[in-house]
Amino acid sequence: MVEEKRRGRPRDEQVDGRILDAALELVLAEGYDRFSPDGVAAKAGVAKTTLYRRWPTKDHLILAVVTRMQNEVEVTDTGDLPRDLTRYLDEIAAGLNRMRKAGRPQLAGDQSAGLIAEIAAAAARHADIGAVVRQMFALRNKVPIGLLARARERGDLPEDVDPEVLFEQLAGALYYRVLITGSPIGPAYVQRLVTTALSATPAANRRKS
Amino acid sequence: MVEEKRRGRPRDEQVDGRILDAALELVLAEGYDRFSPDGVAAKAGVAKTTLYRRWPTKDHLILAVVTRMQNEVEVTDTGDLPRDLTRYLDEIAAGLNRMRKAGRPQLAGDQSAGLIAEIAAAAARHADIGAVVRQMFALRNKVPIGLLARARERGDLPEDVDPEVLFEQLAGALYYRVLITGSPIGPAYVQRLVTTALSATPAANRRKS
Numbered sequence: 001m002v003e004e005k006r007r008g009r010p011r012d013e014q015v016d017g018r019i020l021d022a023a024l025e026l027v028l029a030e031g032y033d034r035f036s037p038d039g040v041a042a043k044a045g046v047a048k049t050t051l052y053r054r055w056p057t058k059d060h061l062i063l064a065v066v067t068r069m070q071n072e073v074e075v076t077d078t079g080d081l082p083r084d085l086t087r088y089l090d091e092i093a094a095g096l097n098r099m100r101k102a103g104r105p106q107l108a109g110d111q112s113a114g115l116i117a118e119i120a121a122a123a124a125r126h127a128d129i130g131a132v133v134r135q136m137f138a139l140r141n142k143v144p145i146g147l148l149a150r151a152r153e154r155g156d157l158p159e160d161v162d163p164e165v166l167f168e169q170l171a172g173a174l175y176y177r178v179l180i181t182g183s184p185i186g187p188a189y190v191q192r193l194v195t196t197a198l199s200a201t202p203a204a205n206r207r208k209s
Numbered sequence: 210m211v212e213e214k215r216r217g218r219p220r221d222e223q224v225d226g227r228i229l230d231a232a233l234e235l236v237l238a239e240g241y242d243r244f245s246p247d248g249v250a251a252k253a254g255v256a257k258t259t260l261y262r263r264w265p266t267k268d269h270l271i272l273a274v275v276t277r278m279q280n281e282v283e284v285t286d287t288g289d290l291p292r293d294l295t296r297y298l299d300e301i302a303a304g305l306n307r308m309r310k311a312g313r314p315q316l317a318g319d320q321s322a323g324l325i326a327e328i329a330a331a332a333a334r335h336a337d338i339g340a341v342v343r344q345m346f347a348l349r350n351k352v353p354i355g356l357l358a359r360a361r362e363r364g365d366l367p368e369d370v371d372p373e374v375l376f377e378q379l380a381g382a383l384y385y386r387v388l389i390t391g392s393p394i395g396p397a398y399v400q401r402l403v404t405t406a407l408s409a410t411p412a413a414n415r416r417k418s
Contacts (some may be wrong), residue, residue: 033334114333120388121330124323125242134391141390158408165382165398165405168390172381173374179329179388181350181377182343189374196374199367 018044019051023065031103032118037061059122059129066119067136069095075143081151086194088144089170093185096178116178141167157198170197227253228260232274240312241327246270268331268338275328276345278304284352290360295403297353298379302394305387325387350376366407379406 022044027035037058041048055061073091076084099115123130141164148163157166173193177183231253236244246267250257264270282300285293308324332339350373357372366375382402386392 117326117329117333120326123391124326130391133389137390160404160408162401162405165401168382168385169378169402169406171389172383172385173377174381175385175389176377176381180342180380180384181346182332182339192371192374193378195369196371197378199369 015044015046015050016054019046019054019061020065020068023061024069027062027065027115028098028102032062032115034103035062059119059126060132062115063119063122063129063132063136066099066115067132069098070136070140075147077147077150079154081147081156082194082198084147085170085198086190088147089174089190089193090187092171093174093187093190096174096185100178116175120179141171144171166197170194224253224255224259225263228255228263228270229274229277232270233278236271236274236324237307237311241271241324243312244271268328268335269341271324272328272331272338272341272345275308275324276341278307279345279349284356286356286359288363290356290365291403291407293356294379294407295399297356298383298399298402299396301380302383302396302399305383305394309387325384329388350380353380375406379403 019040023037023040026040026043030039035058037051037055038048040061041051044051051061055064073088073095075088078084096116102115119133123133145163145167148157148161148166151157152159152161152163157163170193174185174190177185177189183189228249232246232249235249235252239248244267246260246264247257249270250260253260260270264273282297282304284297287293305325311324328342332342354372354376357366357370357375360366361368361370361372366372379402383394386394386398392398
């Protein structure tokens with residue numbers, strides 16, 4: 001029941017939205033360690049019990065914030081694959097960079113994985129959080145995978161490209177830099193990524209105008 | 210001085226090796242939470258002070274174990290790119306799967322990221338560990354990136370493929386599955402990955418016999 005959002009009750013959703021707005025602002029400002037659901041309840045003006053009934057731990061709450069942030073990233077399918085992919089990956093990278101800097105906006109050069117690593121670790125430690133993370137990504141990733149599948153159908157990707165795997169290569173490269181090598185993932189990197197991924201594909205060789 | 214291995218003193222290296230052997234065995238058996246450097250010192254038959262002088266925290270010790278494991282993965286360059294890549298990625302995936310199962314060998318179906326997520330989180334939390342992780346991967350990744358660069362030079366990859374980025378797409382897809390989606394990374398996935406990455410490249414189309 002905790003997972004099921006009651007769509008028929010807009011008042012609850014308004015409260016949820018207020019809590020998640022406050023949580024996003026606080027987690028970006030404070031980072032993982034200092035972030036506390038109690039502070040979120042105070043900032044959102046709701047009772048702690050309301051918050052904890054919906055999100056029983058700090059990790060559940062942070063995860064809900066990240067889910068909402070990721071669901072807001074739109075996939076545009078104009079039929080121009082390099083452009084559509086670049087736009088999508090730029091947004092994903094921007095979201096990852098925000099989470100990377102959570103709690104230390106002053107450290108521009110800090111390449112730590114921050115919040116993202118904490119979520120991955122929480123997902124590894126707690127089976128229920130792991131299940132929510134995996135479900136969230138499975139749902140969300142269907143959209144960009146669909147974009148790649150349609151591009152293949154119209155001949156803009158080679159036949160033996162597996163759309164799911166290509167998506168994992170693209171998203172994976174961004175997460176690999178954030179979580180493992182600590183390298184930057186700005187627009188210049190996204191450009192290199194799209195160019196390499198689409199090299200020698202029909203889409204890369206005859207861009208639509 | 211802690212980072213610098215004194216190559217001229219084989220006795221130290223023997224002790225190091227014994228400690229890391231014991232640590233590998235224990236961390237795979239016990240998992241991150243239950244793993245303790247004290248247990249490693251006892252198993253290896255060395256004084257705790259010897260161990261802590263070299264690896265001041267549990268995270269430093271686990272990281273040293275993982276570094277050694279990763280350095281043991283060899284890159285073979287036979288000139289047959291699909292085969293060389295498959296062999297390399299199969300080994301990387303096997304190592305990740307061992308770490309994924311650390312501490313819970315009984316849970317065959319458990320897709321949790323386990324140890325790998327803990328290392329990523331430790332790297333995010335502690336600047337010195339983050340620096341060691343990044344340095345380790347930067348060094349190690351030069352070898353497979355070199356394999357891809359040579360393949361491009363001899364015309365087995367398109368000119369506009371960036372070897373570093375292609376490597377990050379391949380390794381990234383594996384880590385993305387382990388850390389984010391929890392999907393399996395067995396030989397069947399590695400095969401899909403290599404096929405998709407090399408689709409429409411000369412290497413994929415004219416395999417050497």
